[in-house]
Amino acid sequence: MRLLRTAVLGACLSLSILALASPSAPQNGVDYVTLAQPQPVQAAGKKVEVIEFFMYHCPVCNALEPGLEVWVRQQGDRIVLRRVHFPFTGPADPEARLYLTLEALGKLDQMHAKVFKAVHVDRVRLNTDAAIIDWASKNGIDRAAFLSAWNSFGVTMKLRQLSKIVADYKIDSAPTLVIDGRYVTSPSIVNKDLKTSDRNTLFNATLEVASKLVDQAAKAK
Template identity: 75%
Template sequence: MRFFDLAAAGMFLLASTAFASPANPQNGVDYVTLSQAQPVQTTGKKVEVIEFFMYHCPVCNAIEPMLEDWIRKQGDRIAVRRVHFPSTGPADPEAHLYLTLEALGKVDEMHAKVFKAVHVERIRLNKDDAIIDWVAKNGIDRATFVNAWNSFGVTTRLRQLGKVTASYGVDSAPALVVDGRYLTSPSTVNVGLKTNNRDELFRATLQVADGLVAKVAQAK
Protein backbone atom coordinates (compact mmCIF):
# COMPACT_ATOMS: atom_id res chain seq x y z
CA MET A 1 0.00 0.00 0.00
CA ARG A 2 1.24 3.46 -0.84
CA PHE A 3 0.20 6.94 0.10
CA PHE A 4 -0.30 9.77 -2.32
CA ASP A 5 2.74 12.05 -2.81
CA LEU A 6 1.43 15.42 -3.97
CA ALA A 7 4.77 16.87 -5.09
CA ALA A 8 5.74 13.82 -7.12
CA ALA A 9 2.29 13.55 -8.62
CA GLY A 10 2.30 17.20 -9.61
CA MET A 11 5.51 16.75 -11.63
CA PHE A 12 4.24 13.57 -13.28
CA LEU A 13 0.81 14.92 -14.11
CA LEU A 14 1.91 17.99 -16.03
CA ALA A 15 1.77 15.93 -19.20
CA SER A 16 -1.76 14.69 -18.59
CA THR A 17 -4.50 15.90 -20.94
CA ALA A 18 -7.47 14.83 -18.78
CA PHE A 19 -9.87 17.59 -17.81
CA ALA A 20 -11.02 17.76 -14.21
CA SER A 21 -14.42 19.14 -13.28
CA PRO A 22 -14.89 18.66 -9.53
CA ALA A 23 -18.18 20.61 -9.54
CA ASN A 24 -19.54 18.17 -12.13
CA PRO A 25 -17.54 14.97 -11.52
CA GLN A 26 -16.66 12.96 -14.60
CA ASN A 27 -16.37 9.19 -14.52
CA GLY A 28 -12.87 8.11 -15.46
CA VAL A 29 -11.44 11.54 -14.64
CA ASP A 30 -12.56 12.65 -11.17
CA TYR A 31 -13.65 9.21 -10.01
CA VAL A 32 -13.93 5.64 -11.20
CA THR A 33 -16.92 3.34 -11.07
CA LEU A 34 -16.07 -0.03 -9.57
CA SER A 35 -16.54 -2.97 -11.90
CA GLN A 36 -18.42 -4.73 -9.12
CA ALA A 37 -20.44 -2.66 -6.65
CA GLN A 38 -19.93 -3.61 -3.02
CA PRO A 39 -22.69 -4.01 -0.42
CA VAL A 40 -23.42 -0.96 1.72
CA GLN A 41 -24.30 -0.90 5.41
CA THR A 42 -26.78 1.96 5.18
CA THR A 43 -30.54 1.87 4.82
CA GLY A 44 -33.09 4.46 3.80
CA LYS A 45 -31.91 7.76 2.35
CA LYS A 46 -28.43 7.87 3.87
CA VAL A 47 -25.47 7.52 1.52
CA GLU A 48 -22.52 5.43 2.67
CA VAL A 49 -19.06 6.99 2.42
CA ILE A 50 -15.98 4.93 3.26
CA GLU A 51 -12.67 6.62 4.05
CA PHE A 52 -9.60 4.48 3.43
CA PHE A 53 -6.64 5.80 5.37
CA MET A 54 -3.43 4.94 7.21
CA TYR A 55 -2.27 6.57 10.42
CA HIS A 56 1.31 6.98 9.19
CA CYS A 57 0.23 8.52 5.86
CA PRO A 58 1.10 12.25 5.81
CA VAL A 59 -1.59 13.11 3.27
CA CYS A 60 -4.21 11.26 5.33
CA ASN A 61 -3.15 13.35 8.31
CA ALA A 62 -3.22 16.57 6.30
CA ILE A 63 -6.68 16.04 4.81
CA GLU A 64 -8.27 14.84 8.05
CA PRO A 65 -9.39 18.25 9.45
CA MET A 66 -10.94 19.24 6.12
CA LEU A 67 -12.58 15.82 5.80
CA GLU A 68 -14.03 16.02 9.30
CA ASP A 69 -15.49 19.44 8.49
CA TRP A 70 -16.98 18.03 5.28
CA ILE A 71 -18.55 15.16 7.21
CA ARG A 72 -20.12 17.58 9.71
CA LYS A 73 -21.56 19.68 6.89
CA GLN A 74 -23.08 16.60 5.26
CA GLY A 75 -25.04 15.89 8.44
CA ASP A 76 -27.64 13.15 8.15
CA ARG A 77 -27.17 12.77 4.40
CA ILE A 78 -24.28 10.34 4.85
CA ALA A 79 -23.06 7.51 7.05
CA VAL A 80 -19.27 7.32 7.27
CA ARG A 81 -17.13 4.25 7.76
CA ARG A 82 -13.36 4.17 8.02
CA VAL A 83 -11.09 1.39 6.84
CA HIS A 84 -7.42 1.39 7.81
CA PHE A 85 -5.44 -0.24 5.04
CA PRO A 86 -3.19 -3.04 6.42
CA SER A 87 -0.02 -1.76 4.76
CA THR A 88 2.26 -4.34 6.38
CA GLY A 89 -0.06 -7.30 5.90
CA PRO A 90 -2.68 -9.19 7.89
CA ALA A 91 -1.12 -8.29 11.25
CA ASP A 92 -0.62 -4.58 10.55
CA PRO A 93 -0.22 -2.85 13.96
CA GLU A 94 -1.85 0.45 12.96
CA ALA A 95 -4.87 -1.29 11.44
CA HIS A 96 -5.04 -3.42 14.58
CA LEU A 97 -5.04 -0.25 16.68
CA TYR A 98 -7.90 1.28 14.70
CA LEU A 99 -10.05 -1.87 14.83
CA THR A 100 -9.50 -2.15 18.57
CA LEU A 101 -10.48 1.48 19.14
CA GLU A 102 -13.55 0.87 17.01
CA ALA A 103 -14.49 -2.22 19.03
CA LEU A 104 -14.19 -0.22 22.25
CA GLY A 105 -16.19 2.72 20.90
CA LYS A 106 -13.15 4.97 21.31
CA VAL A 107 -12.58 6.20 17.76
CA ASP A 108 -14.15 9.63 18.29
CA GLU A 109 -12.03 10.13 21.40
CA MET A 110 -8.72 8.79 20.09
CA HIS A 111 -8.59 9.13 16.29
CA ALA A 112 -7.15 12.65 16.18
CA LYS A 113 -4.83 11.84 19.08
CA VAL A 114 -3.27 8.99 17.11
CA PHE A 115 -2.61 11.23 14.11
CA LYS A 116 -1.08 13.84 16.42
CA ALA A 117 1.11 11.27 18.14
CA VAL A 118 2.49 10.01 14.83
CA HIS A 119 2.85 13.25 12.87
CA VAL A 120 3.39 15.94 15.51
CA GLU A 121 4.92 14.14 18.46
CA ARG A 122 6.80 11.72 16.17
CA ILE A 123 5.88 8.67 18.22
CA ARG A 124 6.37 5.44 16.31
CA LEU A 125 3.22 3.37 16.69
CA ASN A 126 4.33 0.55 14.42
CA LYS A 127 4.83 -2.15 17.04
CA ASP A 128 2.22 -3.90 19.16
CA ASP A 129 3.91 -3.14 22.49
CA ALA A 130 4.46 0.52 21.59
CA ILE A 131 0.79 0.90 20.72
CA ILE A 132 -0.44 -0.75 23.91
CA ASP A 133 1.90 1.38 26.04
CA TRP A 134 0.80 4.57 24.27
CA VAL A 135 -2.90 3.78 24.62
CA ALA A 136 -2.47 3.04 28.33
CA LYS A 137 -0.78 6.42 28.80
CA ASN A 138 -3.67 8.13 27.03
CA GLY A 139 -6.57 7.16 29.22
CA ILE A 140 -7.62 3.67 28.14
CA ASP A 141 -7.34 0.86 30.65
CA ARG A 142 -4.52 -1.44 29.53
CA ALA A 143 -6.30 -4.70 30.37
CA THR A 144 -9.50 -3.60 28.64
CA PHE A 145 -7.58 -2.61 25.54
CA VAL A 146 -5.53 -5.81 25.43
CA ASN A 147 -8.66 -7.93 25.80
CA ALA A 148 -10.25 -6.16 22.84
CA TRP A 149 -6.98 -6.28 20.88
CA ASN A 150 -6.84 -10.07 21.26
CA SER A 151 -10.56 -10.66 20.80
CA PHE A 152 -11.86 -12.99 18.11
CA GLY A 153 -13.90 -10.24 16.48
CA VAL A 154 -10.99 -7.81 16.13
CA THR A 155 -8.43 -10.38 14.98
CA THR A 156 -10.85 -11.83 12.45
CA ARG A 157 -11.60 -8.42 10.95
CA LEU A 158 -7.87 -7.64 10.87
CA ARG A 159 -7.16 -10.76 8.81
CA GLN A 160 -9.96 -9.84 6.40
CA LEU A 161 -8.87 -6.24 5.76
CA GLY A 162 -6.70 -7.09 2.77
CA LYS A 163 -9.61 -8.72 0.96
CA VAL A 164 -11.95 -5.90 1.94
CA THR A 165 -9.65 -3.24 0.55
CA ALA A 166 -8.97 -5.20 -2.64
CA SER A 167 -12.70 -5.54 -3.25
CA TYR A 168 -12.95 -1.73 -3.47
CA GLY A 169 -9.98 -1.43 -5.81
CA VAL A 170 -8.13 0.88 -3.43
CA ASP A 171 -4.37 1.08 -4.04
CA SER A 172 -3.45 4.38 -2.37
CA ALA A 173 -4.46 6.43 0.63
CA PRO A 174 -6.41 8.53 1.30
CA ALA A 175 -9.36 7.39 -0.79
CA LEU A 176 -13.14 7.67 -0.58
CA VAL A 177 -15.75 5.21 -1.80
CA VAL A 178 -19.32 6.47 -2.16
CA ASP A 179 -22.25 4.03 -2.09
CA GLY A 180 -19.96 1.04 -2.63
CA ARG A 181 -19.66 2.05 -6.29
CA TYR A 182 -17.68 5.23 -6.82
CA LEU A 183 -14.00 5.60 -5.92
CA THR A 184 -12.23 8.94 -5.74
CA SER A 185 -9.05 10.23 -4.15
CA PRO A 186 -6.65 13.17 -4.30
CA SER A 187 -4.45 11.20 -6.69
CA THR A 188 -7.38 10.54 -9.03
CA VAL A 189 -8.63 14.13 -8.96
CA ASN A 190 -5.15 15.54 -9.56
CA VAL A 191 -4.82 13.71 -12.86
CA GLY A 192 -7.02 16.41 -14.33
CA LEU A 193 -6.58 19.22 -11.82
CA LYS A 194 -2.78 19.31 -12.02
CA THR A 195 -2.11 21.32 -8.88
CA ASN A 196 0.71 21.38 -6.37
CA ASN A 197 -1.48 23.28 -3.91
CA ARG A 198 -2.49 20.77 -1.27
CA ASP A 199 -5.54 22.62 0.05
CA GLU A 200 -6.85 23.25 -3.46
CA LEU A 201 -6.55 19.55 -4.22
CA PHE A 202 -8.28 18.54 -0.99
CA ARG A 203 -11.15 20.96 -1.64
CA ALA A 204 -11.53 19.61 -5.16
CA THR A 205 -11.54 16.02 -3.91
CA LEU A 206 -14.29 16.77 -1.42
CA GLN A 207 -16.20 18.67 -4.09
CA VAL A 208 -16.12 15.49 -6.17
CA ALA A 209 -17.37 13.58 -3.13
CA ASP A 210 -20.18 16.16 -2.82
CA GLY A 211 -21.20 15.46 -6.38
CA LEU A 212 -21.13 11.70 -5.89
CA VAL A 213 -23.20 11.90 -2.70
CA ALA A 214 -25.74 14.08 -4.49
CA LYS A 215 -25.82 11.68 -7.44
CA VAL A 216 -26.56 8.70 -5.19
CA ALA A 217 -29.04 10.59 -3.00
CA GLN A 218 -31.02 11.72 -6.03
CA ALA A 219 -31.45 8.12 -7.15
CA LYS A 220 -32.62 6.86 -3.74
Protein backbone atom coordinates in the same frame (compact mmCIF):
# COMPACT_ATOMS: atom_id res chain seq x y z
CA MET B 1 -6.25 52.44 -11.91
CA ARG B 2 -3.32 50.31 -10.85
CA LEU B 3 -5.10 49.38 -7.62
CA LEU B 4 -8.22 48.51 -9.60
CA ARG B 5 -6.25 46.26 -11.93
CA THR B 6 -4.65 44.53 -8.94
CA ALA B 7 -8.02 44.00 -7.31
CA VAL B 8 -9.53 42.63 -10.53
CA LEU B 9 -6.58 40.32 -11.06
CA GLY B 10 -6.83 39.07 -7.49
CA ALA B 11 -10.56 38.43 -7.93
CA CYS B 12 -9.94 36.55 -11.17
CA LEU B 13 -7.30 34.40 -9.53
CA SER B 14 -9.63 33.64 -6.63
CA LEU B 15 -12.40 32.68 -9.01
CA SER B 16 -10.01 30.50 -10.99
CA ILE B 17 -8.98 28.64 -7.85
CA LEU B 18 -12.62 28.28 -6.82
CA ALA B 19 -13.50 26.90 -10.24
CA LEU B 20 -10.71 24.36 -9.97
CA ALA B 21 -11.91 23.32 -6.54
CA SER B 22 -15.60 23.13 -7.52
CA PRO B 23 -16.11 21.02 -10.64
CA SER B 24 -19.70 21.34 -11.87
CA ALA B 25 -19.90 17.77 -13.11
CA PRO B 26 -17.23 15.26 -12.10
CA GLN B 27 -16.25 13.01 -14.97
CA ASN B 28 -16.09 9.25 -14.68
CA GLY B 29 -12.57 8.10 -15.42
CA VAL B 30 -11.18 11.58 -14.68
CA ASP B 31 -12.36 12.79 -11.28
CA TYR B 32 -13.48 9.37 -10.08
CA VAL B 33 -13.78 5.77 -11.20
CA THR B 34 -16.80 3.49 -11.02
CA LEU B 35 -16.31 -0.01 -9.69
CA ALA B 36 -17.24 -2.70 -12.19
CA GLN B 37 -18.64 -4.71 -9.29
CA PRO B 38 -20.46 -2.44 -6.80
CA GLN B 39 -20.01 -3.45 -3.16
CA PRO B 40 -22.77 -3.88 -0.54
CA VAL B 41 -23.41 -0.83 1.64
CA GLN B 42 -24.27 -0.67 5.30
CA ALA B 43 -26.19 2.62 5.19
CA ALA B 44 -29.94 2.25 5.63
CA GLY B 45 -32.77 4.09 3.90
CA LYS B 46 -31.91 7.18 1.89
CA LYS B 47 -28.53 7.71 3.51
CA VAL B 48 -25.44 7.41 1.33
CA GLU B 49 -22.48 5.43 2.61
CA VAL B 50 -19.06 7.08 2.38
CA ILE B 51 -15.98 5.00 3.19
CA GLU B 52 -12.60 6.55 3.86
CA PHE B 53 -9.65 4.22 3.37
CA PHE B 54 -6.83 5.76 5.37
CA MET B 55 -3.63 5.03 7.32
CA TYR B 56 -2.55 6.66 10.56
CA HIS B 57 1.06 7.09 9.41
CA CYS B 58 0.02 8.60 6.03
CA PRO B 59 0.88 12.34 5.94
CA VAL B 60 -1.77 13.06 3.29
CA CYS B 61 -4.43 11.30 5.39
CA ASN B 62 -3.38 13.41 8.35
CA ALA B 63 -3.53 16.62 6.32
CA LEU B 64 -6.94 15.74 4.85
CA GLU B 65 -8.49 14.81 8.19
CA PRO B 66 -9.55 18.31 9.42
CA GLY B 67 -11.21 19.18 6.11
CA LEU B 68 -12.85 15.77 5.92
CA GLU B 69 -14.31 16.22 9.41
CA VAL B 70 -15.79 19.58 8.37
CA TRP B 71 -17.15 18.05 5.16
CA VAL B 72 -18.80 15.20 7.06
CA ARG B 73 -20.54 17.67 9.38
CA GLN B 74 -21.72 19.68 6.37
CA GLN B 75 -23.29 16.57 4.84
CA GLY B 76 -25.47 16.18 7.91
CA ASP B 77 -27.59 13.08 8.15
CA ARG B 78 -27.61 12.35 4.43
CA ILE B 79 -24.41 10.27 4.70
CA VAL B 80 -22.99 7.56 6.92
CA LEU B 81 -19.20 7.63 7.23
CA ARG B 82 -17.19 4.44 7.64
CA ARG B 83 -13.43 4.30 7.99
CA VAL B 84 -11.26 1.40 6.93
CA HIS B 85 -7.60 1.39 7.88
CA PHE B 86 -5.52 0.22 4.91
CA PRO B 87 -3.48 -2.83 6.05
CA PHE B 88 -0.16 -1.41 4.87
CA THR B 89 2.06 -4.15 6.29
CA GLY B 90 -0.34 -7.02 5.64
CA PRO B 91 -2.95 -8.99 7.58
CA ALA B 92 -1.35 -8.24 10.98
CA ASP B 93 -0.86 -4.49 10.41
CA PRO B 94 -0.43 -2.90 13.88
CA GLU B 95 -2.04 0.44 12.99
CA ALA B 96 -5.08 -1.27 11.47
CA ARG B 97 -5.36 -3.37 14.61
CA LEU B 98 -5.16 -0.20 16.72
CA TYR B 99 -8.08 1.32 14.80
CA LEU B 100 -10.19 -1.83 15.15
CA THR B 101 -9.35 -2.06 18.85
CA LEU B 102 -10.40 1.54 19.49
CA GLU B 103 -13.58 0.85 17.54
CA ALA B 104 -14.30 -2.25 19.64
CA LEU B 105 -13.78 -0.23 22.84
CA GLY B 106 -16.01 2.62 21.67
CA LYS B 107 -13.04 4.98 21.91
CA LEU B 108 -12.74 6.26 18.33
CA ASP B 109 -14.39 9.63 18.95
CA GLN B 110 -12.02 10.20 21.86
CA MET B 111 -8.80 8.78 20.42
CA HIS B 112 -8.82 8.98 16.61
CA ALA B 113 -7.42 12.51 16.40
CA LYS B 114 -5.00 11.75 19.23
CA VAL B 115 -3.44 8.93 17.22
CA PHE B 116 -2.83 11.25 14.26
CA LYS B 117 -1.30 13.82 16.62
CA ALA B 118 0.92 11.22 18.27
CA VAL B 119 2.31 10.08 14.91
CA HIS B 120 2.58 13.38 13.01
CA VAL B 121 3.14 15.98 15.76
CA ASP B 122 4.68 14.10 18.67
CA ARG B 123 6.60 11.75 16.32
CA VAL B 124 5.67 8.63 18.25
CA ARG B 125 6.43 5.51 16.22
CA LEU B 126 3.28 3.41 16.51
CA ASN B 127 4.52 0.71 14.17
CA THR B 128 4.74 -2.25 16.56
CA ASP B 129 2.27 -3.99 18.83
CA ALA B 130 4.34 -3.18 21.91
CA ALA B 131 4.63 0.52 21.07
CA ILE B 132 0.89 0.82 20.49
CA ILE B 133 -0.09 -1.01 23.67
CA ASP B 134 2.31 1.15 25.67
CA TRP B 135 1.01 4.36 24.07
CA ALA B 136 -2.62 3.43 24.68
CA SER B 137 -2.01 2.69 28.37
CA LYS B 138 -0.22 6.02 28.75
CA ASN B 139 -3.14 7.87 27.17
CA GLY B 140 -5.93 6.95 29.50
CA ILE B 141 -7.02 3.51 28.24
CA ASP B 142 -7.02 0.71 30.80
CA ARG B 143 -4.24 -1.67 29.76
CA ALA B 144 -6.19 -4.83 30.58
CA ALA B 145 -9.27 -3.65 28.67
CA PHE B 146 -7.14 -2.61 25.69
CA LEU B 147 -5.35 -5.98 25.58
CA SER B 148 -8.64 -7.83 25.88
CA ALA B 149 -10.05 -6.01 22.84
CA TRP B 150 -6.71 -6.13 20.99
CA ASN B 151 -6.64 -9.95 21.26
CA SER B 152 -10.37 -10.49 20.87
CA PHE B 153 -11.86 -12.79 18.25
CA GLY B 154 -13.87 -9.93 16.74
CA VAL B 155 -10.86 -7.65 16.20
CA THR B 156 -8.73 -10.53 14.92
CA MET B 157 -11.36 -11.58 12.36
CA LYS B 158 -11.92 -8.02 11.12
CA LEU B 159 -8.16 -7.56 10.79
CA ARG B 160 -7.91 -10.69 8.63
CA GLN B 161 -10.74 -9.48 6.40
CA LEU B 162 -9.10 -6.15 5.56
CA SER B 163 -7.02 -7.47 2.67
CA LYS B 164 -10.14 -8.84 0.98
CA ILE B 165 -12.03 -5.59 1.56
CA VAL B 166 -9.20 -3.59 -0.01
CA ALA B 167 -9.13 -5.98 -2.97
CA ASP B 168 -12.91 -5.87 -3.44
CA TYR B 169 -12.88 -2.07 -3.58
CA LYS B 170 -9.74 -2.01 -5.80
CA ILE B 171 -7.96 0.29 -3.33
CA ASP B 172 -4.23 0.75 -3.87
CA SER B 173 -3.52 3.95 -1.93
CA ALA B 174 -4.75 6.16 0.89
CA PRO B 175 -6.58 8.38 1.42
CA THR B 176 -9.35 7.14 -0.87
CA LEU B 177 -13.08 7.78 -0.63
CA VAL B 178 -15.75 5.34 -1.82
CA ILE B 179 -19.28 6.67 -2.25
CA ASP B 180 -22.29 4.34 -2.23
CA GLY B 181 -20.14 1.26 -2.71
CA ARG B 182 -19.41 2.16 -6.32
CA TYR B 183 -17.77 5.55 -6.90
CA VAL B 184 -14.08 5.87 -5.98
CA THR B 185 -12.23 9.18 -5.73
CA SER B 186 -9.09 10.44 -4.03
CA PRO B 187 -6.64 13.34 -4.12
CA SER B 188 -4.37 11.27 -6.36
CA ILE B 189 -7.18 10.57 -8.85
CA VAL B 190 -8.40 14.17 -8.90
CA ASN B 191 -4.90 15.58 -9.31
CA LYS B 192 -4.21 13.61 -12.47
CA ASP B 193 -6.40 16.16 -14.23
CA LEU B 194 -6.20 19.10 -11.81
CA LYS B 195 -2.40 19.10 -11.64
CA THR B 196 -2.05 21.47 -8.70
CA SER B 197 0.74 21.62 -6.15
CA ASP B 198 -1.50 23.44 -3.66
CA ARG B 199 -2.71 20.87 -1.15
CA ASN B 200 -5.72 22.89 0.05
CA THR B 201 -6.96 23.38 -3.49
CA LEU B 202 -6.58 19.66 -4.16
CA PHE B 203 -8.39 18.65 -0.97
CA ASN B 204 -11.23 21.08 -1.65
CA ALA B 205 -11.57 19.74 -5.18
CA THR B 206 -11.59 16.14 -3.94
CA LEU B 207 -14.28 16.82 -1.36
CA GLU B 208 -16.33 18.73 -3.93
CA VAL B 209 -16.17 15.69 -6.21
CA ALA B 210 -17.29 13.58 -3.25
CA SER B 211 -20.22 15.96 -2.63
CA LYS B 212 -21.34 15.64 -6.26
CA LEU B 213 -21.09 11.86 -6.06
CA VAL B 214 -23.17 11.85 -2.90
CA ASP B 215 -25.77 13.94 -4.77
CA GLN B 216 -25.65 11.47 -7.64
CA ALA B 217 -26.03 8.45 -5.37
CA ALA B 218 -28.86 10.08 -3.35
CA LYS B 219 -30.87 10.76 -6.50
CA ALA B 220 -30.66 7.09 -7.45
CA LYS B 221 -32.14 5.89 -4.14
